[in-house]
Amino acid sequence: MFMVDDDVLSGLDAIAEKAVFHFLITSFAPRVTKTLHERLLGMVMNASMSLFYTSGAGSIANRFGRDIELIDMVVPLLLIHTVITIFVIVARGVFIAVTGTCPFCSERDFLEQNDELVCVIQRPAYFLLGVQRWLGLVLHLVVCGIAIILAKIAVKAKGLDVRLIGLALVSVVGLSGELKWLIIHWARLEMSAEAVT
Known part of the structure; x- marks a missing residue:
């Protein structure tokens, strides 16, 4: 056309x-x-x-x-x-x-071509989002594993202060959120650095 x-x-x-x-x-x-x-x-x-x-x-x-x-x-x-x-x-x-x-x-052709180009252009963003979600899941599982290990240690060990164990569990949950934000910020920093260079 x-x-x-x-x-x-x-x-x-x-x-x-x-x-x-x-x-x-x-x-x-x-x-x-x-x-x-x-x-x-x-x-x-x-x-x-x-x-x-x-x-x-x-x-x-x-x-x-x-x-x-x-x-x-x-x-x-x-x-x-x-x-x-x-x-x-x-x-x-x-x-x-x-x-x-x-x-x-040619409106239908234009819309089909537009959809294809949007998919091609957005593919890296989808991939990045998928990787971030996967890393977030892995980090959450690691934090859950640390919490389970911490709870097992608290049950097995005698004489530990219950308040310290609660504080440790809350800290582990906070660590999970901080690790998630670390991944998000690191990925954005890397994308910005790639865009500049």
Whole structure:
């Protein structure tokens, strides 16, 4: 599928606009305004004399001046903008017909490719998460083993203070959480160091 971004389309629009604007200003608009001037002048010259008797000279001059202003200023700009807009619409229509009859025809292909790329990009993150979880499980099992050994020592040994044994067990559980955070921070530090180098 042939893909073009909006910058290219904006550039093509600007080039087409300038070309059409130049054509309209140099050749088309002057001919249209000249024709309108001649028609307006012909209408005034062919008007009946009663128009001049019933209307004041100022009123006719004012009307004629407004008509000339419309012909010279407003009509050419509106004509230019209308023609440019028509050309841009035609150009976009041709572009859409060339690139595909429907701009969303390849949406399914795009979504499938996007899913594949996200999986490829996220694979290291999934792997890292899996390794972190595995190491966390192993560390929890090691801590559980230490706690079991500590409990076995406490049962076998006579004369140990029960408060010290409880403190040791709480410390072992705290050690488990600290080891988990050590692995998380170490992995993030390693990833950051890899990203910088």
